[in-house]
Amino acid sequence: MPSLIRIFAMNMKHKLTLLLLIASIGLASCASRADDKARHTDNRSNRQTTPAPFDADSAYAYVAHQVSFGPRVPGTAAHTACADWIASQLRRHGADTVIIQQATVTRHDGKKLPIRNIMGQFNPSSPTRVLLAAHWDTRPWADADDNPSMHNTPIPGANDGGSGVGVLLEIARQLGLKRPDIGVDLLMVDAEDSGISGEEPDGSSSWCLGTQHWVENHPYTAGNMPRYAIVLDMVGGTDARFHRELVSQQAAPAIVDKVWALASAIGHGDTFVNEPGAPVLDDHVFINGAGIPAIDIIENRNPATGSFTPVWHTMADDMSSIDRRSLRAAGETTLTLIYNEKQ
Numbered sequence: 261m262p263s264l265i266r267i268f269a270m271n272m273k274h275k276l277t278l279l280l281l282i283a284s285i286g287l288a289s290c291a292s293r294a295d296d297k298a299r300h301t302d303n304r305s306n307r308q309t310t311p312a313p314f315d316a317d318s319a320y321a322y323v324a325h326q327v328s329f330g331p332r333v334p335g336t337a338a339h340t341a342c343a344d345w346i347a348s349q350l351r352r353h354g355a356d357t358v359i360i361q362q363a364t365v366t367r368h369d370g371k372k373l374p375i376r377n378i379m380g381q382f383n384p385s386s387p388t389r390v391l392l393a394a395h396w397d398t399r400p401w402a403d404a405d406d407n408p409s410m411h412n413t414p415i416p417g418a419n420d421g422g423s424g425v426g427v428l429l430e431i432a433r434q435l436g437l438k439r440p441d442i443g444v445d446l447l448m449v450d451a452e453d454s455g456i457s458g459e460e461p462d463g464s465s466s467w468c469l470g471t472q473h474w475v476e477n478h479p480y481t482a483g484n485m486p487r488y489a490i491v492l493d494m495v496g497g498t499d500a501r502f503h504r505e506l507v508s509q510q511a512a513p514a515i516v517d518k519v520w521a522l523a524s525a526i527g528h529g530d531t532f533v534n535e536p537g538a539p540v541l542d543d544h545v546f547i548n549g550a551g552i553p554a555i556d557i558i559e560n561r562n563p564a565t566g567s568f569t570p571v572w573h574t575m576a577d578d579m580s581s582i583d584r585r586s587l588r589a590a591g592e593t594t595l596t597l598i599y600n601e602k603q
């Protein structure tokens with residue numbers, strides 16, 4: 261994951277977001293009414309919506325397999341091996357097309373990073389598409405760890421990196437078993453998590469480098485742009501709570517309403533808390549910048565921290581921090597949404 265957005269240090273790309281955030285202050289009462297409406301919708305759909313099959317044990321195993329490679333820091337052997345494995349899983353589960361976008365990006369300290377964005381497409385010829393995305397790289401530094409001697413050590417990245425990809429690979433497996441009516445693109449983006457903690461440089465963001473490259477080089481035409489995009493990030497935390505992330509709320513409120521209402525309707529209303537969340541600088545910010553309405557499912561109001569999970573950017577972000585119930589809530593909601601989407 262990324263950082264909480266610091267409103268007063270935003271660069272040009274984020275000024276739109278800043279305006280949206282400012283607008284949100286005046287719209288708080290309207291948002292409350294929208295939430296009430298969403299809750300009523302929940303009640304109506306509660307009796308009608310059947311959750312799609314989603315195996316949380318399988319998603320958990322996909323997270324564990326990523327962690328077994330070691331930290332997936334760009335430029336390392338573990339990173340390359342994990343990329344090959346992700347692509348192989350997409351092919352194994354029947355993705356019609358697997359696009360591997362290789363590039364070199366420059367980290368904030370000048371280091372050149374070899375990156376791979378990996379996208380599996382189901383029904384690639386369908387003009388009606390939904391994009392699901394997660395970052396697969398992991399942070400090179402445990403700079404939030406209580407132990408300062410760990411601050412230059414790479415994190416295991418079970419939740420931060422592993423969880424979103426684990427859910428997407430289980431979704432790939434399910435899509436292989438039952439094809440969706442629409443086109444679905446599963447995008448694993450690289451180099452999300454090498455940014456500067458707590459600050460934003462002028463000119464360009466140090467975060468989400470893989471997505472920044474992807475939005476400049478995405479494979480879509482005007483005729484097959486995704487209807488919307490959902491980013492899954494840090495969706496596997498213990499007893500996770502996904503509040504309505506604020507950039508998502510401002511950029512794509514109808515999608516947020518739809519996802520949170522569906523989550524409630526299929527029994528995940530305790531995880532998808534229908535309350536405002538914090539603004540987070542994550543891959544969805546840049547996907548929105550490409551003209552695709554994008555939201556972020558991310559834990560961002562943990563009761564112990566007031567922000568991300570307690571293991572965020574620490575050495576404790578290992579498999580012991582992964583909760584199958586959280587993976588299931590995120591995956592079942594997203595997959596049910598996909599199967600309900602019509603041409």
Ligand SMILES: [Zn+2]
Pocket residue numbers: 261262399420453573
């Ligand atoms: Zn992170």
